[in-house]
Amino acid sequence: MNVKRNDLHPKFVELFTRTFGFTDKEFTSFMSGFRSLEVRKREVYLTAGQISNAKAYLNKGCARSYVVDEKGHERIVSFAFEDWWLADFESYYSGHPGSTYIQMLEDSELLVISKEKWQHLEQEIPKLKQWYTIKVTRHASALTRGIEDLKTLTPEDRYLNLLQEQPLVLQRVPLQYVAAYLNIEPQSLSRMRKRLTTDR
Amino acid sequence: MNVKRNDLHPKFVELFTRTFGFTDKEFTSFMSGFRSLEVRKREVYLTAGQISNAKAYLNKGCARSYVVDEKGHERIVSFAFEDWWLADFESYYSGHPGSTYIQMLEDSELLVISKEKWQHLEQEIPKLKQWYTIKVTRHASALTRGIEDLKTLTPEDRYLNLLQEQPLVLQRVPLQYVAAYLNIEPQSLSRMRKRLTTDR
Numbered sequence: 001m002n003v004k005r006n007d008l009h010p011k012f013v014e015l016f017t018r019t020f021g022f023t024d025k026e027f028t029s030f031m032s033g034f035r036s037l038e039v040r041k042r043e044v045y046l047t048a049g050q051i052s053n054a055k056a057y058l059n060k061g062c063a064r065s066y067v068v069d070e071k072g073h074e075r076i077v078s079f080a081f082e083d084w085w086l087a088d089f090e091s092y093y094s095g096h097p098g099s100t101y102i103q104m105l106e107d108s109e110l111l112v113i114s115k116e117k118w119q120h121l122e123q124e125i126p127k128l129k130q131w132y133t134i135k136v137t138r139h140a141s142a143l144t145r146g147i148e149d150l151k152t153l154t155p156e157d158r159y160l161n162l163l164q165e166q167p168l169v170l171q172r173v174p175l176q177y178v179a180a181y182l183n184i185e186p187q188s189l190s191r192m193r194k195r196l197t198t199d200r
Numbered sequence: 201m202n203v204k205r206n207d208l209h210p211k212f213v214e215l216f217t218r219t220f221g222f223t224d225k226e227f228t229s230f231m232s233g234f235r236s237l238e239v240r241k242r243e244v245y246l247t248a249g250q251i252s253n254a255k256a257y258l259n260k261g262c263a264r265s266y267v268v269d270e271k272g273h274e275r276i277v278s279f280a281f282e283d284w285w286l287a288d289f290e291s292y293y294s295g296h297p298g299s300t301y302i303q304m305l306e307d308s309e310l311l312v313i314s315k316e317k318w319q320h321l322e323q324e325i326p327k328l329k330q331w332y333t334i335k336v337t338r339h340a341s342a343l344t345r346g347i348e349d350l351k352t353l354t355p356e357d358r359y360l361n362l363l364q365e366q367p368l369v370l371q372r373v374p375l376q377y378v379a380a381y382l383n384i385e386p387q388s389l390s391r392m393r394k395r396l397t398t399d400r
Contacts, residue, residue, distance in 0.1 A: 069352035077347060090341040099348055133333050140336055141290040143343035147277060148299055150350045151383070152269035183351070 001036040003111055009059050011083045012111075020127045030128070033121050034111040039104045045086065046102040051095060052088035053115045061108020062172050066101050066180075074101075076181040081168050086110065089139075105173060155182040156192055201236040203311055209259050211283045212311075220327045230328070233321050234311040239304045245286065246302040251295060252288035253315045261308020262372050266301050266380075274301075276381040281368050286310065289339075305373060355382040356392055 005013065008031070016022045022030060034057070039045050046052060048068065063080045077100070080086060091098030092115065113121075122128050149158060159182055162169055169178060179189040205213065208231070216222045222230060234257070239245050246252060248268065263280045277300070280286060291298030292315065313321075322328050349358060359382055362369055369378060379389040 067348045067352050073352075075348075075351035077351065089344045093337050093341055099345075129333070133329070133336070136333070136336050136340055137293050140340040140343060141293055143340060143347060144289045145299075147343060147346050147350065148267045148275075150347065151275035151277065152267050152273075 003031050003034045003036050005031065007036070007059070008111075009057075009082055012057060012059070016131070020131050022125065022127060026125045026127070029124060030121055033113045033117040035113075037110045037112050039108050039110060041104055041107050044101060044103045045110065046088060046098070046100060048099050048101055049097045050088075050091070052091035052098050052100075053095075054087070054112050055092070055115075055118060056086040056110040056112045058082055058084045058086055059109045059111050061110075062105045062168075063102050063108065064105055064173070064177055066103070067099050068101070074180060075183065076177055079105075079166060079169055079173055079177075079181070081166070081172070085135075105177070155184045155188075156196070158182055159189070159192060160196075203231050203234045203236050205231065207236070207259070208311075209257075209282055212257060212259070216331070220331050222325065222327060226325045226327070230321055230325060233313045233317040235313075237310045237312050239308050239310060241304055241307050244301060244303045245310065246288060246298070246300060248299050248301055249297045250288075250291070252291035252298050252300075253295075254287070254312050255292070255315075255318060256286040256310040256312045258282055258284045258286055259309045259311050261310075262305045262368075263302050263308065264305055264373070264377055264381075266303070267299050268301070274380060275383065276377055279305075279366060279369055279373055279377075279381070281366070281372070285335075305377070355384050355388075356396075358382055359389070359392060360396075 005027075013027075016030060017027055036059075037056070039061070045056065045063065058080055060082060063084075063086060064076055065078045065080065065086075066074045066076045068074055080102075086102050088098030088100040088102075090096070091100070118128075122132070149161065153161070159178070162178070162181070175189060176186050179186040182189065184192075205227075213227075216230060217227055236259075237256070239261070245256065245263070258280055260282060263284075263286060264276050265278045265280065265286075266274045266276045268274055280302075286302050288298030288300040288302075290296070291300070318328075322332070349361065353361070359378070362378070362381070375389060376386050379386040382389065384392075
């Protein structure tokens with residue numbers, strides 16, 4: 001389904017028209033590269049082994065990204081809400097099969113754009129490349145911090161960080177997934193939450 | 201100290217003159233942005249709390265990057281050898297004080313270029329921006345994989361990956377640091393190595 005300007009998340013419109021100053025013509029051309037995709041709650045948008053050949057803008061909804069270890073345990077890497085981009089980053093750029101699963105936690109709307117179309121638009125709209133360079137730099141910063149946090153923080157500190165950075169997690173993500181993100185049992189998370197509430 | 205072409209690691213010259221096709225004039229201009237810095241074994245090039253306002257190309261030598269947790273334990277994030285770039289990525293781009301320490305494991309030579317100089321050169325040599333975009337994309341891919349590995353792999357699998365990706369670690373990095381990278385005790389690493397050797 002084609003994407004209309006009125007259906008876009010206001011942050012999407014603001015980012016490209018204001019912050020990056022796309023002209024009306026450029027923005028219309030950019031929008032025409034996307035198609036709208038409804039993905040229902042619990043459906044898996046991306047599976048390990050697939051080649052990720054599209055970026056998806058999360059226009060509405062909520063998702064979890066996870067990897068699966070040798071023993072079949074799901075390890076949650078991140079949660080995504082409105083205004084996030086979804087893809088298996090490594091697979092998208094390398095063209096190799098990916099390792100990431102992305103599952104919707106709510107009925108969601110994705111705006112999907114193929115890699116081919118994106119590359120074409122980057123030629124047409126140089127500002128898009130500028131946006132990408134800034135975006136990937138921020139992404140790498142966040143990942144660097146993610147690694148440092150995994151190496152140094154206790155589950156409790158990681159929980160407090162998560163709530164500070166993504167407060168929506170509390171309202172929209174089932175507890176069992178928050179526990180899986182922290183790599184602890186759901187019961188331990190319940191005890192931790194109780195302790196944190198009492199301490200304040 | 202100024203940098204002369206003959207002193208540069210061949211990979212540096214090849215990357216910018218061949219792969220990215222810098223003209224002689226561009227390459228000379230690029231080179232003039234760097235200064236050579238000798239850092240002795242065990243010296244710390246970068247400390248947490250500092251603002252990282254330069255990139256450093258590791259022309260010769262070997263380093264470890266680490267962060268320190270609340271209890272004062274050093275957690276090693278990565279090892280670097282010739283042809284790596286050193287910086288606190290997040291601090292460099294955000295301008296905030298960093299969290300990373302970089303310590304030399306051998307007498308080393310760094311080619312250092314300030315952020316200001318780099319930005320100036322990016323204007324002068326557009327190919328440098330192209331290089332950066334590709335570099336940061338690969339870096340983000342590697343970091344993504346780093347997070348997934350931390351979430352899913354056993355220390356033994358992480359050790360085998362490390363040896364495959366950075367075989368120089370075996371010859372040039374003291375065992376205690378390899379153990380700290382894997383977040384295990386040096387004795388456990390010795391047992392693991394013995395087991396792996398016997399199994400083969």
